Amino acid sequence: MLIAVLMLVSLMVGPAGLSPRTALAALLTGDGAPGIIVREIRLPRTLLAALIGATLGLSGAALQGLLRNPLAEPALFGAPQAAAAAASFVIAFGFVPATSLGAPVAGIFGALLSVGGLILIAGRRASLTVILLAGLALASFAGAVTALILNLAPNPFIALEVAFWLLGSLEDRSIEHLVIAAPFLLASWIILGLTARSFRVLALGEDAAASLGIVLVRTRLMVVIGVALGVGSAVAVAGSIGFVGLVAPHLVRRFVQSDPTRVMLPAALTGTALLLAADIAVRSVPSANELKVGVVTALIGVPVFLAMILNERRTEGTES
Amino acid sequence: MSAPVILRADDTSVSLGGRSIVERARVKLRRGELAVLVGPNGAGKTTLIRALAGLLPADGKISLDDKPLTSFSPRERARRIAYLPQGNVFHWPMPVETVIALGRYPHGDPFGTPTDEDRRAVRAALKATGTEGLAKRIVTTLSGGERARVALARALATQAPVLLVDEPTVSLDPRHQLVVMEVLRDAARSGCAVLAVLHDLSLAARFANHVLLMQEGRVVTQGEVKEVLTEQRIADVFGISTHMLDLDGTRVPIPQWPL
Numbered sequence: 001m002l003i004a005v006l007m008l009v010s011l012m013v014g015p016a017g018l019s020p021r022t023a024l025a026a027l028l029t030g031d032g033a034p035g036i037i038v039r040e041i042r043l044p045r046t047l048l049a050a051l052i053g054a055t056l057g058l059s060g061a062a063l064q065g066l067l068r069n070p071l072a073e074p075a076l077f078g079a080p081q082a083a084a085a086a087a088s089f090v091i092a093f094g095f096v097p098a099t100s101l102g103a104p105v106a107g108i109f110g111a112l113l114s115v116g117g118l119i120l121i122a123g124r125r126a127s128l129t130v131i132l133l134a135g136l137a138l139a140s141f142a143g144a145v146t147a148l149i150l151n152l153a154p155n156p157f158i159a160l161e162v163a164f165w166l167l168g169s170l171e172d173r174s175i176e177h178l179v180i181a182a183p184f185l186l187a188s189w190i191i192l193g194l195t196a197r198s199f200r201v202l203a204l205g206e207d208a209a210a211s212l213g214i215v216l217v218r219t220r221l222m223v224v225i226g227v228a229l230g231v232g233s234a235v236a237v238a239g240s241i242g243f244v245g246l247v248a249p250h251l252v253r254r255f256v257q258s259d260p261t262r263v264m265l266p267a268a269l270t271g272t273a274l275l276l277a278a279d280i281a282v283r284s285v286p287s288a289n290e291l292k293v294g295v296v297t298a299l300i301g302v303p304v305f306l307a308m309i310l311n312e313r314r315t316e317g318t319e320s
Numbered sequence: 321m322s323a324p325v326i327l328r329a330d331d332t333s334v335s336l337g338g339r340s341i342v343e344r345a346r347v348k349l350r351r352g353e354l355a356v357l358v359g360p361n362g363a364g365k366t367t368l369i370r371a372l373a374g375l376l377p378a379d380g381k382i383s384l385d386d387k388p389l390t391s392f393s394p395r396e397r398a399r400r401i402a403y404l405p406q407g408n409v410f411h412w413p414m415p416v417e418t419v420i421a422l423g424r425y426p427h428g429d430p431f432g433t434p435t436d437e438d439r440r441a442v443r444a445a446l447k448a449t450g451t452e453g454l455a456k457r458i459v460t461t462l463s464g465g466e467r468a469r470v471a472l473a474r475a476l477a478t479q480a481p482v483l484l485v486d487e488p489t490v491s492l493d494p495r496h497q498l499v500v501m502e503v504l505r506d507a508a509r510s511g512c513a514v515l516a517v518l519h520d521l522s523l524a525a526r527f528a529n530h531v532l533l534m535q536e537g538r539v540v541t542q543g544e545v546k547e548v549l550t551e552q553r554i555a556d557v558f559g560i561s562t563h564m565l566d567l568d569g570t571r572v573p574i575p576q577w578p579l
Contacts (some may be wrong), residue, residue, distance in 0.1 A: 203414060204422060205407075205409035211398060211403035257418065258414050
C-alpha cells in the first residue's frame with residue numbers, strides 16, 4: 001500500500017510537477033507531454049528504484065541470516081565494489097559515456113568476475129571466515145582499482161563524471177537499464193528465496209543446522225552468488241547506494257519476532273519503500289545539481305540507524 | 321540386554337587437519353539405552369559424537385539401521401539422528417516455541433507449513449522438558465537452565481530414534497543437571513537410543529545403562545557402569561583418586577584428588 005503510494009508520488013515529482021490524476025492518466029494513455037514524461041522518464045526510474053530497493057533489502061536480510069549477525073551488509077563480499085570498479089573503468093577511459101548502457105553491462109560483468117574470484121579463492125569447502133576475508137580482500141582491491149582509475153583518468157572532467165556516477169543515482173535511467181538489470185535482480189531474488197528457510201535453522205549455530213539437514217556449503221554459495229548478482233547489477237545501473245541493505249531488515253525485524261526467515265519479504269518491501277522515498281526526496285529538494293540518491297540514503301539512514309541502536313540497547317538486553 | 325542396535329560404528333577413525341583425533345572407535349547404540357561417553361578434555365569425545373551425527377567425514381564404517389550413514393541424504397539422516405551440540409546457541413531473540421519447532425525442519429515441506437504431527441511433537445517436547453510455561457518467552461532472555469531445557473526440547477521435537485547430546489549438563493545448577501539427565505533417561509525409556517557426552521562421573525554412574533571411556537582418541541573400555549567406572553580405571557584415565565559412594569545400590573564415584 002505504502003509502496004503503491006510512493007510509486008505514484010515518484011511518478012508525480014520532478015522538474016515538471018504533475019497531479020496524481022494527471023500522472024495516472026499519463027501512465028495509462030501515454031498521451032501528450034505528461035505521457036512522455038511519465039512513461040519515458042519517471043516510470044523506468046520508479047521501477048528501478050523499486051526493484052533495486054527490494055534487492056538491497058533482501059540481500060541485507062539474507063546476509064544477516066547467513067552470518068547470524070545484524071551488522072552484515074551487501075558490500076561485504078566485494079561484488080558492489082567490483083561492479084563500481086568495472087563501470088568506472090569503462091567510463092573513465094572513454095569507452096562509453098556515463099549515461100550509456102555500457103557502464104551497467106561492464107558493472108554486471110565486474111560483479112560476476114568478483115563472485116567467480118571469490119568462489120575460486122574460497123574453494124568448495126571454505127569456512128565462513130575464509131569467505132569473509134576473501135570478500136574483504138576483493139572489496140579493498142576493487143576499491144583501490146576504482147581509486148587508481150580516478151587517479152589515472154585522462155582529464156578532470158571525466159574523473160568528476162566517474163565520481164558522480166559512483167555516488168549512486170537513478171537520474172536519467174531508461175527502460176533499457178531496467179531490461180539489462182532486471183534478469184539479474186530476479187535471479188538473485190530466486191536464489192535468495194530458495195535459501196530463506198535455512199536462516200531460521202542457522203539461528204541454532206552451524207553444527208546444529210547441519211545436523212538438521214542444512215548443507216552449509218551449498219547455502220553459503222547460494223547466498224554469496226545471489227547477493228553478488230543482485231547487488232552487483234544494482235550498483236551497475238545505479239551506482240552505489242549505501243545503507244538500504246543494512247537498515248531495511250532492522251526496521252522490520254521486531255515485527256517478525258526476529259525470525260531471520262520471515263524477515264526476508266518485509267525487508268525487501270522496506271528496501272523498496274526506502275529507496276523510492278529517497279529518490280523522491282532527491283527530486284523534491286531544490287538544488288542546482290540534483291542530489292544523488294546514494295548520498296541521501298546514507299545521510300538519512302545513518303542517524304535513523306544510530307537512533308534505532310540506542311533505542312534497542314535501552315529496551316532489551318539481548319545477547320548472542 | 322540385547323535391544324536392537326540402531327547406530328553402530330566399527331573401527332571408526334577421524335582425522336582433522338592431518339591429526340588423528342579418534343582412532344578405531346567401536347560404538348553400538350541400542351534402542352531404549354542411555355549410553356554415556358566420558359573422558360578427559362581432548363580425548364576426542366566431541367569429534368566422535370559429531371562423526372556419529374554424520375557431520376564429519378570418518379574412516380571406517382558407521383551404519384544406521386544396517387545401512388552406511390553416508391548413504392542417507394542430509395534430510396533423511398536428520399530425521400533419524402537428532403544432535404545437540406555444546407553451548408545451547410541461539411543467535412536471534414526468537415520465541416521459544418519457534419526455536420523448538422526447528423526440530424521439525426527435516427520433516428517439513430519446502431514451505432514449512434506445520435502439520436498436526438509437527439504441533440504434537442513440539443507439545444510433547446515442551447512437556448518432556450517442563451518448558452510449557454516458557455513457550456512464548458524470548459529465548460535469549462532465559463536463564464542458563466531454561467536455555468538448556470529449550471535446546472534439549474528442540475532436539476527431542478525431531479522425534480528421531482537416535483539422540484546425540486554433547487555435554488548437556490555443563491554450567492547448570494545441580495537441580496537442572498538432574499532434570500536434564502531425567503529427560504534423557506525418559507527419552508531412552510520411550511525407545512530412543514541416547515548417547516550423552518558427560519564430564520560428571522557421578523551423573524554418568526547414576527543414569528547410564530552403558531558407559532564408554534575415552535582416552536587419547538581411543539575408546540579404552542566400555543560396558544556396564546560397575547565394570548567401567550572403577551577406581552582403578554578412573555585413576556588410569558583421568559589421573560584422579562575417587563571415593564566410591566553407595567547410592568541406592570549404585571557405586572557412584574566422587575572425584576577426590578589429582579594423582
